[in-house]
Amino acid sequence: MYICSRKKQPNTSSKMRVLLILTGGTISMVQEHKTGALCPASKEVFKAMVPELVSSSVEVDMIPFQPLIDSSDMNPDHWVKMAQTVADNYDRYDGFVILHGTDTMSYSASALSFMLTNLRKPVVLTGSQLPIGVLRSDARENLLTAIEIAAAKNEQGEAMVPEVCVYFEGRLFRGNRTTKMNSEQFEAFDSYNYPTLAKVGVHITYRENLIHRETTQMPLQTHLKIDRNVAVLKLFPGITPPVVQAILKTEGLRGVVLETFGSGNAPSYEWLYEALRDAVQRGLVIVNKTQCHTGTVAMGLYQVSLNLMKAGVLSGYDITTEALLTKMMVLMGEYSDTEEVKRLICTPLCGEMTVVN
Numbered sequence: 401m402y403i404c405s406r407k408k409q410p411n412t413s414s415k416m417r418v419l420l421i422l423t424g425g426t427i428s429m430v431q432e433h434k435t436g437a438l439c440p441a442s443k444e445v446f447k448a449m450v451p452e453l454v455s456s457s458v459e460v461d462m463i464p465f466q467p468l469i470d471s472s473d474m475n476p477d478h479w480v481k482m483a484q485t486v487a488d489n490y491d492r493y494d495g496f497v498i499l500h501g502t503d504t505m506s507y508s509a510s511a512l513s514f515m516l517t518n519l520r521k522p523v524v525l526t527g528s529q530l531p532i533g534v535l536r537s538d539a540r541e542n543l544l545t546a547i548e549i550a551a552a553k554n555e556q557g558e559a560m561v562p563e564v565c566v567y568f569e570g571r572l573f574r575g576n577r578t579t580k581m582n583s584e585q586f587e588a589f590d591s592y593n594y595p596t597l598a599k600v601g602v603h604i605t606y607r608e609n610l611i612h613r614e615t616t617q618m619p620l621q622t623h624l625k626i627d628r629n630v631a632v633l634k635l636f637p638g639i640t641p642p643v644v645q646a647i648l649k650t651e652g653l654r655g656v657v658l659e660t661f662g663s664g665n666a667p668s669y670e671w672l673y674e675a676l677r678d679a680v681q682r683g684l685v686i687v688n689k690t691q692c693h694t695g696t697v698a699m700g701l702y703q704v705s706l707n708l709m710k711a712g713v714l715s716g717y718d719i720t721t722e723a724l725l726t727k728m729m730v731l732m733g734e735y736s737d738t739e740e741v742k743r744l745i746c747t748p749l750c751g752e753m754t755v756v757n
């Protein structure tokens with residue numbers, strides 16, 4: 401059965417149940433006949449576009465966001481809404497699929513991975529590069545496979561992928577490892593520093609040794625306070641003191657993602673180290689993230705990064721900017737104690753980074 405309501409119903413069926421949370425994005429759009437412009441499809445139109453939803457062996461319910469949004473308009477309030485919807489419906493479904501625009505999908509997937517702890521069910525984000533109403537659209541395959549993944553169980557009857565993940569164009573990724581890297585090809589996402597969790601062809605081949613599984617028996621916990629007082633400071637050759645100070649001296653700022661060169665290097669300007677040292681002493685958490693997609697920050701490998709370390713900048717290892725920024729926002733929402741935030745920033749919480757010594 402396919403319903404679009406928030407009415408709570410106990411699961412009396414032996415079918416797997418998946419809740420579809422429709423937030424918007426290209427996947428939910430149809431082309432207006434008169435203007436040719438893309439606009440959100442009504443839930444009835446959406447349902448008519450994917451008749452397999454009704455006949456599927458998985459029971460699918462849907463909760464649409466009101467209104468549906470382009471993911472460029474996503475903000476932390478929307479992450480809270482998604483996390484809360486998963487938590488409110490957690491016991492009644494085997495898994496969750498979030499339909500989301502691709503532009504900021506990696507931010508939402510990363511944020512949700514930190515907001516939902518002790519997760520034992522799949523939360524699969526997917527979307528498409530072409531609207532569902534277009535003949536050559538990638539929407540149908542992405543949606544139907546995401547549902548299958550969200551419903552999949554292993555021989556022990558446990559969820560196959562109890563993580564927040566992104567499914568796109570034949571590949572299943574850990575959500576907090578993804579980056580949108582292509583705005584034209586169907587392969588919109590990549591995970592540069594962690595292998596895919598499953599490959600999808602004729603069969604879905606899960607790579608069980610790479611999938612994160614909670615070891616505690618604790619119930620699902622949500623972390624819904626998000627601190628927006630963070631910023632990204634991207635270094636470039638010729639960067640000037642006023643630009644750096646404009647960011648580091650922003651009122652109320654608590655965390656900075658410092659995007660550096662290569663293995664975590666910065667220009668050896670004395671004024672830069674001093675500005676960073678001063679900011680750290682004022683209580684800012686500054687974390688080094690390389691501008692390279694692949695590879696890790698190795699502070700101390702070169703003199704130019706050793707100085708960052710001396711200034712109190714922390715290593716983000718091989719984390720993505722999306723994951724680091726959202727991890728900061730969630731941790732800072734949860735803890736006012738800067739030392740605790742620093743400790744947890746350097747600790748992998750749900751497979752978002754690999755720490756190397």
Ligand code: ASP
Pocket residue numbers: 424425426427469470471472500501502503504527528529
């Ligand atoms: N602008 C759209 C969005 O992110 C693009 C997409 O869905 O692919 O909502």
